[in-house]
Amino acid sequence: MPNSRHSRYDCNECTFRTLSCRHIAPEEFELIRRTSQQLLFKKGETILKQGAKASNLVYLHKGIVKFNFENEAGKSVILTIVTGPILLGGANLFFKEINLFSLIALEECEACLIDSKAMKKSLMNNGKYAIMMFEESTEMFKSAIFNFISLAHKQVHGRIADIILYLADQVYKSHKFTISFTKKEISEFAACSHENVITTLSKMNREGIISFEGKVLEIKDYDKLLEISKHG
Amino acid sequence: MPNSRHSRYDCNECTFRTLSCRHIAPEEFELIRRTSQQLLFKKGETILKQGAKASNLVYLHKGIVKFNFENEAGKSVILTIVTGPILLGGANLFFKEINLFSLIALEECEACLIDSKAMKKSLMNNGKYAIMMFEESTEMFKSAIFNFISLAHKQVHGRIADIILYLADQVYKSHKFTISFTKKEISEFAACSHENVITTLSKMNREGIISFEGKVLEIKDYDKLLEISKHG
DNA sequence: ACGCAAACATGAAAAATTGTAGGTTCGGAT
DNA sequence: ATCCGAACCTACAATTTTTCATGTTTGCGT
Numbered sequence: 001m002p003n004s005r006h007s008r009y010d011c012n013e014c015t016f017r018t019l020s021c022r023h024i025a026p027e028e029f030e031l032i033r034r035t036s037q038q039l040l041f042k043k044g045e046t047i048l049k050q051g052a053k054a055s056n057l058v059y060l061h062k063g064i065v066k067f068n069f070e071n072e073a074g075k076s077v078i079l080t081i082v083t084g085p086i087l088l089g090g091a092n093l094f095f096k097e098i099n100l101f102s103l104i105a106l107e108e109c110e111a112c113l114i115d116s117k118a119m120k121k122s123l124m125n126n127g128k129y130a131i132m133m134f135e136e137s138t139e140m141f142k143s144a145i146f147n148f149i150s151l152a153h154k155q156v157h158g159r160i161a162d163i164i165l166y167l168a169d170q171v172y173k174s175h176k177f178t179i180s181f182t183k184k185e186i187s188e189f190a191a192c193s194h195e196n197v198i199t200t201l202s203k204m205n206r207e208g209i210i211s212f213e214g215k216v217l218e219i220k221d222y223d224k225l226l227e228i229s230k231h232g
Numbered sequence: 233m234p235n236s237r238h239s240r241y242d243c244n245e246c247t248f249r250t251l252s253c254r255h256i257a258p259e260e261f262e263l264i265r266r267t268s269q270q271l272l273f274k275k276g277e278t279i280l281k282q283g284a285k286a287s288n289l290v291y292l293h294k295g296i297v298k299f300n301f302e303n304e305a306g307k308s309v310i311l312t313i314v315t316g317p318i319l320l321g322g323a324n325l326f327f328k329e330i331n332l333f334s335l336i337a338l339e340e341c342e343a344c345l346i347d348s349k350a351m352k353k354s355l356m357n358n359g360k361y362a363i364m365m366f367e368e369s370t371e372m373f374k375s376a377i378f379n380f381i382s383l384a385h386k387q388v389h390g391r392i393a394d395i396i397l398y399l400a401d402q403v404y405k406s407h408k409f410t411i412s413f414t415k416k417e418i419s420e421f422a423a424c425s426h427e428n429v430i431t432t433l434s435k436m437n438r439e440g441i442i443s444f445e446g447k448v449l450e451i452k453d454y455d456k457l458l459e460i461s462k463h464g
Numbered sequence: 465a466c467g468c469a470a471a472c473a474t475g476a477a478a479a480a481t482t483g484t485a486g487g488t489t490c491g492g493a494t
Numbered sequence: 495a496t497c498c499g500a501a502c503c504t505a506c507a508a509t510t511t512t513t514c515a516t517g518t519t520t521g522c523g524t
Contacts (some may be wrong), residue, residue, distance in 0.1 A: 152423040191384040
């Protein structure tokens with residue numbers, strides 16, 4: 001269960017508020033704020049559940065989240081992985097009332113759940129605000145589409161190279177980072193077996209392209225990874 | 233070159249106009265209309281070009297269009313295939329100024345190119361209109377995401393079954409249809425080799441699940457296809 | 465009508481990927 | 495402290511998929 005702790009983020013300093021107040025009056029934001037709820041999610045906890053009614057948007061202040069789709073057989077795919085601060089769940093808002101996929105915390109996450117209805121009301125009254133929110137909430141598609149494309153015409157080592165580059169450049173923003181998820185999750189992101197992930201990473205390790213001890217991954221030869229990504 | 237023929241669609245009867253005028257005044261729509269251009273695209277012609285400036289939205293009155301992404305090596309993936317009437321290119325509008333992928337006519341298409349700037353202006357002035365347009369233009373994502381998921385955890389025969397079902401249910405709306413594209417294009421949609429498409433379709437043909445003569449595909453055993461899709 | 469290029473088709477070999485089976489390590493629950 | 499399950503790792507067999515080689519058919523431009 002998400003833990004409703006003492007506020008860590010002061011609503012008056014929140015970046016979401018700052019963004020919003022570029023387009024709507026503070027009094028109007030207050031209406032949105034009042035329907036919102038600040039929560040702390042532990043690693044592994046579900047923030048939005050696939051199949052549930054999409055009654056909330058999520059402003060992720062801090063943390064890392066995976067977009068997880070699970071099929072009838074219980075197999076998962078990770079559509080993409082993102083870090084805060086970012087607005088999530090907008091896709092569900094515009095698509096339909098049902099969440100198409102789950103949002104799951106990969107690390108401890110600070111997030112605000114925002115009532116969709118309250119938000120929609122403000123969007124209707126302010127086109128500029130609507131456009132901005134839409135731009136914010138479609139960010140995730142870009143990375144999902146690039147993963148899609150990587151999947152579509154690269155083989156496993158190319159896809160894994162892409163994932164490492166993506167994590168380094170977009171998520172952890174460093175060439176050395178502690179991954180906050182399992183090999184199985186990497187396999188769900190790369191859409192292959194977890195054995196294949198292990199084999200591929202071990203090979204890259206042996207060849208000195210990366211070093212991967214425990215949970216710490218370091219890119220040793222960025223250019224080589226780029227090359228694998230290109231020809232993979 | 234697209235052929236600028238004598239108007240087939242009377243702007244006063246256009247479904248896009250009807251939709252728009254639920255939220256904006258006819259005079260305001262007139263501003264959008266004046267910047268628009270009605271065109272006829274022949275099979276194979278590019279409506280929006282990947283990499284070009286995203287200066288237009290496209291309202292597709294009639295026809296079938298593929299979302300095509302081409303990588304540096306010249307290999308293509310088809311993200312999804314859609315039929316008119318539908319609003320296209322919205323993704324590009326909100327993403328960035330550059331088209332992320334091409335839209336290519338698979339059949340003769342009647343379409344209006346709408347100036348992005350004129351449209352954005354109206355969206356800013358009217359939140360409800362903006363929300364409606366977002367909803368319209370994100371439709372394509374749903375099918376692209378489902379194709380993504382199919383790709384991610386099914387093997388080729390499952391993916392091909394999915395594609396046949398998708399074409400029958402969403403595109404041609406019939407269990408018997410004349411496909412307007414090649415086996416190679418199916419392979420770009422299914423993300424596999426074209427030989428694999430041929431082998432798989434031949435097998436389904438032999439087993440009586442479908443019949444596929446020339447360009448005419450007929451689903452003989454819908455339930456069997458569903459089953460292949462499920463376990464695929 | 466002819467020729468050429470693209471699309472279609474098929475089989476066999478090669479490569480990539482998954483599944484299976486073995487065992488080790490790690491961390492949380494009792 | 496110990497037990498148990500999950501994650502990790504490796505090798506090998508089984509399967510899927512691609513690649514290659516070859517030949518036929520189709521459709522379009524001249």
